[in-house]
Structure formats: C-alpha cells, structure tokens
C-alpha cells in the first residue's frame with residue numbers, strides 16, 4: 001500500500017505522522033508532493049538576519065489535541081532530548097503572556113474597560129448566537145447578530161485582532177470560535193492563556209516533523225505541483241487510479257492502486273503570498289495553484305464543495321492581511337515600546353493601535369525568535385487587519401506600501417518621532433501581502449467545504465482548512481491535523497479516531513470564567 005499526500009503544510013506532514021504512528025504504514029511507502037521549494041505551507045521562515053526575516057505571528061491554546069499527539073513523539077529542534085510538545089508547554093509555563101497594554105489609543109493611553117465594554121445586551125446576543133444551530137447560520141454574517149456599538153467595544157477589538165474576524169465575516173465560524181475558545185474569554189486582555197511557539201513556527205514545528213519523517217523513509221518531493229488526479233471508471237464509487245504532477249518543467253504520472261491512499265490538501269491560507277522589501281511593496285501574485293486541483297475535482301461533481309466561496313479575485317478584499325516582520329540591530333524600538341506598554345519583549349502578547357487606519361497590531365517576540373539569530377539582532381512582527389485603507393501618516397493602502405513606509409507609519413502612530421530616524425536606520429521591515437489569509441472567515445454554507453472522505457470514495461481523502469469537520473475552527477494547524485487524522489482513520493480503518501473537539505460551552509470552568517466577565521470584571 002502506497003500513500004500519496006498532496007501538500008507539505010502542517011496537515012500533510014501530520015498525515016504522514018499519523019500514517020506511520022496510528023496505521024503502521026512504512027515511511028518508505030509515503031510520498032509528499034509540495035509545490036513550494038520547502039515544506040511548511042503557511043508556517044514558513046524566509047530571509048535572514050542580513051536581509052531581514054519574514055515569518056508569521058503565533059497563537060495557540062492548550063486544546064490542540066490532534067496537533068500535540070504526534071508532536072509528543074517528535075524531538076524538538078533545540079534539544080533532541082525533549083519532545084516538541086514538552087518543549088512547547090515548558091516554554092509557555094516559563095514565559096506566560098502578561099499583556100499590560102493590549103489596546104492603545106492615538107494618545108498612547110492604554111484602553112481597558114469593565115466587562116471589556118460589553119453590555120448585558122451584548123452578552124445576550126453572544127449567547128443567542130452561541131445557541132443558534134449551525135443549520136440556521138448558512139451564509140449569515142456576524143454583523144447581523146449585534147448592534148454597531150458592539151463592534152466598537154474593547155471585547156471586539158481584542159477578539160478580532162487575535163482571531164482575525166471582521167463584522168462582515170461568517171457567523172458560523174464566529175459561533176465555533178466562541179465555543180472552542182471560550183476558555184480564553186476572561187483573559188483576552190492579558191492573553192494569559194494564549195500560547196505561542198518557543199521559536200518561529202517553522203523551526204518549532206515544521207523542521208522537527210521533517211527531521212522525524214525523513215529517516216523513516218518518507219519521500220519529500222518539493223517543487224512538485226500535482227495538476228490532476230484520475231479516477232477508475234466505477235459508477236457510484238470514487239477510486240483514484242492516477243496522479244499527475246509537474247516538477248522542474250517535466251510532467252510525470254504515477255499509477256495509483258485501489259489499495260493505495262491519496263490525501264489532497266485542497267487549498268492554502270498562504271495562497272499567492274508575496275514578499276516585498278524595505279524599498280519595494282510586495283508585487284501582486286496570482287497563480288491560483290494551491291486551489292486549482294480542488295477546482296478540477298469540484299468541476300461537474302457534487303459533494304466536493306465550492307472553492308469559489310474562498311478563492312478568486314472577488315474574495316481578496318474580504319480576506320487580505322498585510323503582515324510585516326522587522327529585524328533590527330538597535331534596541332531603541334524595543335526600549336521605547338517596553339516603556340510605553342510596561343511589558344518586556346516576549347511578555348506582552350499583542351499591542352493593537354486602535355486608532356490606526358490599517359488597524360495595526362504588533363507582537364514583540366521573546367528573543368531569539370529564530371534559532372541561529374545573531375546576538376544583538378531582534379525580531380518583531382505586525383499586521384494590518386484593514387490593509388485596503390489608507391494609513392494616517394502614509395496616505396496609501398497598506399498593500400501598496402514598501403517596508404520603510406509601513407515602519408514609518410507604525411513609528412508615527414506610536415509617536416516615536418524622536419527615535420524615528422535611528423530606528424529606521426537600524427531596521428529592515430519586510431512586508432508580506434497575504435491575499436487569502438482570512439478566507440476561512442468568509443461567509444459560507446454547510447456544503448461549501450467537502451467532507452474529509454467524499455461520498456463513495458474508497459481511497460481519496462481531503463485534508464486542510466477547506467474541508468468540513470464539525471465544531472473545529474479553521475485558522476489553526478489543529479484543524480488541518482484533525483482532517484488528516486480523520487482521513488487516515490476513516491479510509492484505512494486503523495488506529496483510534498481523533499479526540500473530540502474541546503467545547504467550552506460544556507466545560508464548567510470555561511463557562512464560569514466567561515460568565516465572570518459580565519459579573520466581576
């Protein structure tokens with residue numbers, strides 16, 4: 001039996017680990033096809049200390065049940081004597097967030113109000129949405145359930161900048177978040193229960209997984225784009241018999257037997273990501289290649305979902321972020337920000353500049369953020385939730401800005417005018433345009449994402465964030481890991497089923513904590 005995994009993001013790598021650990025498949029019988037030059041998908045690490053790093057921010061909690069199952073057996077990159085899971089939880093126990101200035105206004109004042117600014121009516125509306133069955137939420141938007149005032153509260157600012165949601169986004173996904181992340185609710189401001197990786201996610205998770213899979217014989221085919229898969233003619237059944245891919249300009253076809261397994265990642269939040277520089281805005285990139293296979297599969301077939309709900313030019317305005325990573329050799333920025341927020345680097349979670357047009361949020365990592373980062377170099381990260389708006393000091397859309405322009409806007413927003421030239425001289429700001437990063441939040445109906453195993457399928461499984469699994473939230477590696485575990489379990493009928501999704505509404509501690517927000521805070 002051979003297993004072909006299309007996509008080498010966290011989901012694809014986790015699928016290989018489940019095949020080996022849960023289903024007893026030999027690593028030598030597993031091939032991962034990845035269109036990019038390196039594994040990792042959304043969890044990438046680009047650049048260097050000299051040219052400026054490019055990496056994503058980091059938000060996890062303790063209930064990533066499928067994620068940490070394989071990671072408990074995989075040695076960490078920094079210390080092979082402990083597992084990735086142990087390293088993660090030890091790090092977070094030693095360095096919990098204690099955000100003392102999450103929301104800052106244009107005058108540098110920290111905003112924090114009783115009950116996060118929520119009224120009893122807002123609380124009732126939240127409860128009403130949480131209690132509405134998903135079957136009644138198809139296509140509906142968050143803004144349909146709340147008054148305009150709700151979207152000006154501290155709660156909404158905290159929530160939307162941590163989770164990424166906009167008022168026009170999916171009520172279904174928002175409901176799932178409320179239930180899944182209810183335990184985070186009382187500590188949204190100081191982010192005490194939000195966890196992060198000890199280093200960037202690529203080195204904390206992806207590198208150790210690849211290092212564990214490689215000696216087990218897993219075949220990694222990078223720069224290999226799977227163009228199509230073929231099916232055996234059998235009415236009412238879906239059985240893959242061929243996989244076509246392109247690599248180094250050459251096409252190849254692989255025969256797939258009925259006993260083999262094909263697991264396809266149907267899309268990527270990191271689709272068409274484009275990186276700029278200090279002097280250049282990220283050039284627009286529109287390859288569409290990460291969802292092209294899903295489109296082919298869905299064409300003329302029912303039960304394969306609707307990729308157009310998530311991908312394509314019309315979706316970009318509601319799903320884009322611009323992120324930026326700053327690599328600096330001076331301490332001025334970190335010193336100034338610590339003085340403003342009262343938080344040392346690495347303890348402050350997010351800092352949201354609430355009056356900035358782009359709605360900027362910054363995160364200052366505990367240093368080093370990159371294994372091998374030279375001493376005297378510091379890395380921090382930020383993003384804009386509204387990149388299509390003009391900046392207040394740089395009168396341009398954020399996605400059209402160079403790294404220097406973005407850094408200038410941040411420094412002026414913070415009123416660091418006196419230090420501006422020094423910070424600019426010692427910093428490299430790398431902007432990154434992510435046109436589809438927030439598309440998992442777009443309003444959807446229940447059939448827009450296909451099931452992990454399409455009806456009638458005998459050897460095809462679908463994995464990743466654009467596949468439907470009940471209750472879980474999609475802006476997480478946990479979601480992709482869950483789809484991979486489920487696919488292996490359902491198709492091979494080996495190993496345990498995935499553990500249930502954590503649901504805060506049935507957890508007395510989480511429920512009590514949420515109620516206290518309205519009564520005590």
Ligand SMILES: Cc1cc2nc3c(=O)[nH]c(=O)nc-3n(C[C@H](O)[C@H](O)[C@H](O)COP(=O)(O)OP(=O)(O)OC[C@H]3O[C@@H](n4cnc5c(N)ncnc54)[C@H](O)[C@@H]3O)c2cc1C
Pocket residue numbers: 006007008009010011012033034035036040041042043056057058059060224225226227265266267268269270289290291293323434437463464465474475476477478480
């Ligand atoms: C800026 C940012 C910050 C994030 N922060 C967090 C966080 O803190 N916590 C968290 O849990 N999650 C976070 N995420 C989400 C996380 O990145 C995703 O959940 C995760 O990467 C999904 O894994 P995946 O394997 O499903 O998809 P991806 O990681 O997107 O990987 C899919 C891969 O499949 C490849 N592929 C697609 N089609 C084909 C094909 N036909 N042939 C060959 N290869 C193909 C793509 O090239 C891609 O590499 C973040 C994402 C971003 C972008």
